[in-house]
Amino acid sequence: MSLATDSSNNQAAITELMAGEMAQVDAVIHRRLASEVVLINQISHYIVSAGGKRLRPMLVLLFSRALGFEQPARFELAATVEFIHTATLLHDDVVDESSLRRGRQTANALFGNAASVLVGDFLYSRAFQMMVSVDSMRVLEVLADATNVIAEGEVLQLLNMHDPDISVEDYLRVIRYKTAKLFEASARIGAVLAGSDSALEEACASYGQALGTAFQIVDDLLDYEGTTAALGKNVGDDLREGKPTLPLLAAMSRGTPDERELIRHAIQHGEVERLDEIVAIVRRTGALDITREAARAEAERAREHISALPSSQFKDALLRLTVLAVDRTS
Numbered sequence: 560m561s562l563a564t565d566s567s568n569n570q571a572a573i574t575e576l577m578a579g580e581m582a583q584v585d586a587v588i589h590r591r592l593a594s595e596v597v598l599i600n601q602i603s604h605y606i607v608s609a610g611g612k613r614l615r616p617m618l619v620l621l622f623s624r625a626l627g628f629e630q631p632a633r634f635e636l637a638a639t640v641e642f643i644h645t646a647t648l649l650h651d652d653v654v655d656e657s658s659l660r661r662g663r664q665t666a667n668a669l670f671g672n673a674a675s676v677l678v679g680d681f682l683y684s685r686a687f688q689m690m691v692s693v694d695s696m697r698v699l700e701v702l703a704d705a706t707n708v709i710a711e712g713e714v715l716q717l718l719n720m721h722d723p724d725i726s727v728e729d730y731l732r733v734i735r736y737k738t739a740k741l742f743e744a745s746a747r748i749g750a751v752l753a754g755s756d757s758a759l760e761e762a763c764a765s766y767g768q769a770l771g772t773a774f775q776i777v778d779d780l781l782d783y784e785g786t787t788a789a790l791g792k793n794v795g796d797d798l799r800e801g802k803p804t805l806p807l808l809a810a811m812s813r814g815t816p817d818e819r820e821l822i823r824h825a826i827q828h829g830e831v832e833r834l835d836e837i838v839a840i841v842r843r844t845g846a847l848d849i850t851r852e853a854a855r856a857e858a859e860r861a862r863e864h865i866s867a868l869p870s871s872q873f874k875d876a877l878l879r880l881t882v883l884a885v886d887r888t889s
Contacts, residue, residue: 577621588638594681601670614880616641619749624871639690640745643709649682652667695751698752712733712735712737715737741771749763759867782795782804794834795831798834855885
């Protein structure tokens with residue numbers, strides 16, 4: 560397959576292919592969100608209706624179909640991983656004190672921290688109910704392990720906050736735990752449902768990890784390249800939170816001593832007053848190009864891992880996702 564270089568073409572092709580499947584997942588999501596507690600319904604629907612890229616449930620569906628699994632369990636588990644992801648977002652926004660996500664107020668800004676944390680807990684527990692309903696110990700094992708690793712990633716990120724001296728390896732470790740792990744688990748579940756052997760299961764999981772890593776690296780890049788309107792979150796949020804992401808690490812390694820000290824101070828104190836200067840340094844030093852190339856390398860790694868998958872429109876979509884993850888602008 561010849562991959563389109565225009566991201567909009569790749570997005571349109573995937574959307575058209577998976578529209579019916581994703582509609583089924585949305586139906587499960589809305590059915591499973593139901594609660595007798597009004598506030599849970601309000602917050603859950605507020606978060607889920609914000610949309611988002613839904614990449615994790617998409618991976619469950621794409622790998623299921625690419626490997627020949629067509630049973631309804633794929634919809635239940637696709638919704639399950641979206642619930643886990645949404646729970647992490649609720650908790651993330653409280654920890655980060657974020658006020659904007661996907662172009663709207665965060666749930667904690669609108670409903671308060673306590674309600675956001677508790678509804679996040681509800682979504683986690685509902686996700687585990689859904690896992691059990693599929694009656695697969697392997698699926699339960701995969702998602703339980705992933706949820707635990709994600710929590711470890713959250714703590715690792717907290718430890719790295721305001722530390723300008725972390726290594727690129729430390730930075731990538733947080734991404735592998737906090738973001739890429741659920742991508743990995745989503746891809747792996749598709750293989751598990753299809754009854755794949757261990758080698759193929761690992762290949763699918765490795766694709767997910769690489770894709771998730773590429774996706775997060777670009778997310779970190781866009782905090783210094785994008786706009787608030789395009790991103791749906793406030794530009795400079797990462798710096799405000801003291802996150803030493805790859806664009807800053809690369810800029811410090813290539814900048815002058817004064818530039819390095821400016822960035823170090825901003826990370827240590829979460830200062831955004833000189834954000835424009837820092838963005839200029841990040842761009843002048845080529846840090847954005849370095850960051851994009853790191854994401855591109857992960858995307859290539861993802862493509863290599865699924866080379867053994869049989870040819871299909873679903874494999875083509877998985878290849879298209881690797882292009883979208885790197886070339887997106889929001």
